[in-house]
Amino acid sequence: MKAIIQWSVILMFVIFCGLSGVQAEDNNEPPEAALSFVQDWLRIVDGGSYAASWHDLSPVLRQDLAQEQWIQELEDFRTPLGSLSQRTRTSVTRASDHEIGEYVIVQYESTFANKGPVSEAISVIKGVGDRWRVLGYSIF
Secondary structure, eight states: OHHHHHHHHHHHHIIIIIOTTOEEOOOOSOOHHHHHHHHHHHHHHHTTOHHHHHTTBOHHHHHHSOHHHHHHHHHHHTGGGOSEEEEEEEEEEEEEETTTEEEEEEEEEEEETTEEEEEEEEEEEEOGGGOEEEEEEEEO
């Protein structure tokens, strides 16, 4: 669990605070492909298919987080929450950076069978072939 929390904190910190050239886009319309990807990815995680969810991580995250470690981390911190009861999107932040490209942070207020309400944040980045990938995932 520490690794995912550390990665999430690091990635969210980098995204929110430290990248040079970061520009939030004025366009209020979130990219539909990113939102669709996030919803699909969360369904995979909600269903407990943690191994499958690893394949949609960004290369940077996959490089430092083996699939077995990802699975164990999700089993440790996500499984105890129980099944999803409700999830409501609360914000979408769209931005770009010359080093990492376009990315989107989607936040939800979620309630699970064994805990709630909690905030979930999923950051996604547009990768090769305009395919979205998970850059960070955190529950707080």
